[in-house]
Amino acid sequence: MGNMIEKLLSLLKNKEIILYLVFGVLTTIVNMISYKVLIDLFNIYYLILNIFAWFISVVFAYVTNKIWVFESKNMKIYLEFGLFMGGRIFSGVVDNGLMYLFISILGFNVYIIGLSVAKLITQVFVVILNYVLSKDVVFK
Numbered sequence: 001m002g003n004m005i006e007k008l009l010s011l012l013k014n015k016e017i018i019l020y021l022v023f024g025v026l027t028t029i030v031n032m033i034s035y036k037v038l039i040d041l042f043n044i045y046y047l048i049l050n051i052f053a054w055f056i057s058v059v060f061a062y063v064t065n066k067i068w069v070f071e072s073k074n075m076k077i078y079l080e081f082g083l084f085m086g087g088r089i090f091s092g093v094v095d096n097g098l099m100y101l102f103i104s105i106l107g108f109n110v111y112i113i114g115l116s117v118a119k120l121i122t123q124v125f126v127v128i129l130n131y132v133l134s135k136d137v138v139f140k
Contacts (some may be wrong), residue, residue: 016069020134023064024127031057032119046103047096054095058088061130070139080138087133091126098122 035053042049062084066072074080102108102118110117 019069020065020131021127023061023069024131026064027057027061028123028127030060031123035116035119047099050096050099051092054088054092058085058092061088065134065139070134072139074139083138084134087130087137091129091133094129095122095126098125 031053034056035050038044038049038052039046062081065084066080072080099118099122102121103116108118112120
């Protein structure tokens, strides 16, 4: 019986990770499309536009993480959303720091299919960081 419970828990964890990855990819797509649309529409410093793209994707991520990934029943939405935003602000700083490093310092301004390779690389780091923060801090 104990072995069966362990297998069930393992499946649930795998389901959570799979859902997080699916919605993490969708969040990344929302972030990148937002960034691309903003950069095409406005002639503003890229880091400012990156912050707007980040905010749009954070709202999307909160809703999907709360409802489908971690199935949070926490009724203290303001507290939960505050923790979520705090974690995302931290990862947003990391995102902007990496963008600055890749583009302004390393000159890594290569585009593939209209998307910045620097942006793609930073999003891998951000997705991993956000999972850890969401799992261990926000939706625990």
